[in-house]
Amino acid sequence: MDVTTKPDELPDCSGVGDVLGRIGDKWTVQVIVLLRRQPERFNAIKRRVPKISQQMLTRTLKALERDGLITRTVRATAPPQVEYSLTEAGLSLAETVRHLAVWAVDHRQYIRDSRARYDTAQ
Amino acid sequence: MDVTTKPDELPDCSGVGDVLGRIGDKWTVQVIVLLRRQPERFNAIKRRVPKISQQMLTRTLKALERDGLITRTVRATAPPQVEYSLTEAGLSLAETVRHLAVWAVDHRQYIRDSRARYDTAQ
DNA sequence: CAGTATCCGCTCCGATACTG
DNA sequence: CAGTATCGGAGCGGATACTG
Numbered sequence: 038m039d040v041t042t043k044p045d046e047l048p049d050c051s052g053v054g055d056v057l058g059r060i061g062d063k064w065t066v067q068v069i070v071l072l073r074r075q076p077e078r079f080n081a082i083k084r085r086v087p088k089i090s091q092q093m094l095t096r097t098l099k100a101l102e103r104d105g106l107i108t109r110t111v112r113a114t115a116p117p118q119v120e121y122s123l124t125e126a127g128l129s130l131a132e133t134v135r136h137l138a139v140w141a142v143d144h145r146q147y148i149r150d151s152r153a154r155y156d157t158a159q
Numbered sequence: 160m161d162v163t164t165k166p167d168e169l170p171d172c173s174g175v176g177d178v179l180g181r182i183g184d185k186w187t188v189q190v191i192v193l194l195r196r197q198p199e200r201f202n203a204i205k206r207r208v209p210k211i212s213q214q215m216l217t218r219t220l221k222a223l224e225r226d227g228l229i230t231r232t233v234r235a236t237a238p239p240q241v242e243y244s245l246t247e248a249g250l251s252l253a254e255t256v257r258h259l260a261v262w263a264v265d266h267r268q269y270i271r272d273s274r275a276r277y278d279t280a281q
Numbered sequence: 282c283a284g285t286a287t288c289c290g291c292t293c294c295g296a297t298a299c300t301g
Numbered sequence: 302c303a304g305t306a307t308c309g310g311a312g313c314g315g316a317t318a319c320t321g
Contacts, residue, residue, distance in 0.1 A: 053188055053189075053192070053256070053259065053260040053263050054188060054189055055263065055267075056259065056262070056263035056266075057179075057182070057183050057188055057259070057263075058183070058185065060179070060183070061179050061180065061182070061183020061184070062183070062313075062314090063176065063180065063313080063314070064176075064314095066176060066179050067175075067176055070175070078282085078283090079282070079283050079284075080282065080283075083283095090314075090315055090316075091283085091284075091285095092284095092285085092286090092314080092315080092316090093314060093315080094284095095283085095284065095285080096313095096314090102277070103273065103274055103277040103278075104270045104273050104274060105269060105270060105272070105273025105274075105276075105277075106273075111283095115282095116282045116283085117282060117283065117284095117321090118282075118283090119282080119283060119284085126266055126269055126270075129266075130262060130266070133258050133259055133261075133262040134175070134259070136255050136258045136259075137175065137178065137179070137255055137256070137258075137259065138175040139255075140178070140251065140255040141175050141177065141178035141179075144178075144248055144251075144252070145177075147227060147248055148226045148227060150227075151225065151226050151227030151228075152225055152226060152227075154227075155224070155225040155227075156225075184293075184294090185293080185294075186294095200302085200303090201302070201303050201304075202302065202303075205303095212294075212295055212296075213303085213304075213305095214294080214295080214296090214304095214305085214306095215293090215294065215295080216304095217303085217304060217305080218293095218294090233303095238302045238303085239301090239302060239303065239304095240302075240303090241302080241303060241304090282321100283320100283321090284320080284321090285318100285319075285320070285321105286317100286318080286319075286320095287316105287317085287318085287319100288315105288316090288317085288318105289314105289315090289316090290313105290314095290315085290316105291312100291313085291314090291315100292311105292312095292313080292314100293310105293311090293312085293313090294309105294310090294311090294312105295308105295309090295310085295311100296307105296308090296309090296310105297306100297307085297308085298305100298306080298307085298308105299304105299305075299306075299307100300303100300304080300305070300306095301302100301303090301304085301305105
């Protein structure tokens with residue numbers, strides 16, 4: 038689809054809510070962005086997302102796998118190794134999210150300032 | 160910032176989580192996208208986001224105003240009219256979110272299929 | 282190493298009633 | 302018309318203990 042479509046022609050905006058509800062949780066995006074570099078194993082991901090609990094990482098990875106955004110590969114070694122990597126769809130989402138990341142970085146200070154002004158005005 | 164920066168150079172991904180946590184709720188994006196066309200009044204927005212409750216619309220608008228993404232203008236008429244419109248920052252966010260919207264539409268069916276396959280495989 | 286299982290607090294959000 | 306106030310359920314996410 039063409040991103041340059043005119044504003045008024047944006048189709049079915051309700052679907053956006055679904056996706057944002059899906060990736061808008063606390064951890065999903067961090068994991069996706071992290072896997073963009075290269076496939077990683079469970080505990081490697083855990084180390085690179087320092088605050089995530091084991092349970093939430095499990096849930097997040099499972100949900101991503103269910104949605105076809107990452108694949109889970111088990112190597113029959115001892116100890117067992119499980120590697121997670123982005124699918125093509127997952128990679129395209131990661132790239133898309135980068136636009137939002139850029140926006141976030143660009144407007145971080147602006148939002149902080151706006152909040153401070155708003156709060157003191159009350 | 161340059162969106163074409165190399166993957167590994169994406170700065171401070173943790174900030175992305177903040178923003179996604181902020182706009183990743185159930186209503187914020189729908190309101191922003193809606194206001195992209197033109198400024199709207201309270202009940203006009205409510206009508207165009209059919210399922211939103213009055214309280215959630217109030218909260219959503221207030222949070223957006225606090226973040227400097229929309230402005231609230233009261234006209235001293237009877238009955239009172241309150242108009243909400245995007246700020247420049249809000250508009251730029253709306254445009255950025257459109258990329259995600261496009262991704263969502265493009266991959267909607269893929270995700271549905273992935274889930275169906277995953278669920279039946281269990 | 283890579284998970285499961287259980288408990289539990291907290292916040293999101295809906296429903297409803299009320300107000301200037 | 303444009304809100305505010307209050308109650309309550311559901312689910313996200315944290316902490317901890319346990320397992321193949």
